[in-house]
Amino acid sequence: MSHKPSSSFVADTALTTFVCLLMAFLYVPIWVLIAFSFSSSRSLTWPIPGFTLDWYRKLFANADLLTAVGNSFYVATFASLLALAVGIPAAMALHRFNFWGKTLFRRLILLPITLPGIVTGISMLNMFRLFGFNPSLETVIIGHATALIGVVVTQVFARLQRLPKSLEEASSDLGAPPLHTFLHITLPNIRSAVFGAGLLSFVLSFDEIPVTFFLTGRDNTLPMYIYSTMRRGVTPEINAVGTLIVLASLILIIVSVLLSRDRSPR
């Protein structure tokens, strides 16, 4: 077994090339999107003929689009909060107690993640009709939350598994009733998972189309609005929206990394 220096050089070069291609595959489209959002031409040509902020100006004058953005924030915020409110206790129950049908319970909670959005959408539409609810943003929130609960339970449950049982026992030992223990010991220690799950839920809900399509009434969310304007082709205005979303995501990621950094290395 003798390794010539050249063979490792070839391997290194191949790996570097592969990584560069992968990065290009992932990120070039986003750079293209950002570049075109500043293009002075309406048609998508490269190189862009000139620089302009017109599309951003138009975007902020577009009342329909701004309403859609507001709706999306409303839906994503409350769908995530609902998913957290149901998902955290469910994860605690799965972690803490052994009860009859526990496995079934876990599968049933995780199932909506794997169900196609179309199925969730149609079935929930039928159900809401049956109970006499009109489709609205609120029904969208409920629709989104069903799938997001699974996301929250998975993440929080995994974190709870890593949390030593003795921490909660020590709290109880020192006189803390269960709720006090949950608020002062459990929650602070699973904070990063709760935050991550909430963020992921928010993003998933924000760009969700199939379920929203079935469950919304006259109100549009941002992805729905974009989708509907796409019939007239990709406009630079849409590119500008996309760029702003990329920017917002970037800020969210940075904030989440900063907040979820576990200060105590375990």
Add this chain to the structure above:
Amino acid sequence: MAAIIELQRISKHYSKTIIGVDDVSLDVEDGEFVTLLGPSGCGKSTLLRMIGGFEAPTHGMIRLAGQDVTHVPPYRRDVNMVFQDYALFPHMTVGENIAYGLKIQGRSRAQARDMAVDALALVGLPDKIDQKPAQLSGGQRQRVALARAIVRRPKVLLLDEPLSALDARLRDQMRIEMKHLHEKVGITFIMVTHDQEEALTMSDRVVVMEKGRVAQDGRPQDLYDQPASPYVANFIGTTNFVAGSLTGRSPAGTRIASAAGDFTATADLALPQGAEVTLGFRPEKVRLLAEGETAANVVPGRIAEVIYYGLGLRTTVELAGGTQVHVDCLLPDSLARSAVPQPGAPVRLGIEPHNVFVFAGRVAA
């Protein structure tokens, strides 16, 4: 003194066949340092967790200071625990950890902090109050865990293998410190350990457990000098076993015959003549007899192996009948090394009758 903890016929059955603790009754006096000793799986930790309230017994009653607490949750029991992994809250400082239980008691922030400072001084860590547990060493964490558990002055302090996570040198030091702490605070300590040396050096009383039951309960010296069973004899210290049978009684004690020779033992068992018994004696309670020297029990043998371990020698001696026993002898000075026995040499072992244990029945030694 009154019993602070009374365990009355406590059992913990996990299923019909899996039994963690089997009909244990135990009283612990106020201010005592009691150790539950046994190998893993003997039920000692389960028993401790039941006293703490983390598990409920399936049968029996637990009383704390005269009150039935069998089904009282941990947060309403005046008992605190030092956990094996210390269970310090990682998101709180040392001071916050210690003050945690005090704030729940409704003490003011300032008062809780003062008490935390005092508790830290008591365990010898006065300058760490504002650090996070992750910044501390293992020994320091263990002191914080101790401080957090005693700061509320519980009626009983429970210690679950408190020294097992420390390295050997630190463990020796903490043993002494914990014993001193016990004397200083005057709280009842109940400790669980599988380390017999820890149990012997620290406690007033040791409860040896075997398969969910109490094998023997007594002062360290008593357990060492008068083990109630071969199990205890071998769990605490080392014991040589020789199979024999009871042949009679004389004023000097019980007479026992074995393939290795005849023995006289001071111990008297209510057994009929001819009963099968097991003899036991400790390696350090046997002398290698010099020429012309004699003893109450003299057993001939042949040296099989000699191991040097600094403080002395451990020799393995083969007796008539094939039983091998260990004999420890100290080397008082370097001159004695010239007299070191060599493998193959014939020797005579001298054992005093009060150093011979007699157990009913035969054990596979």
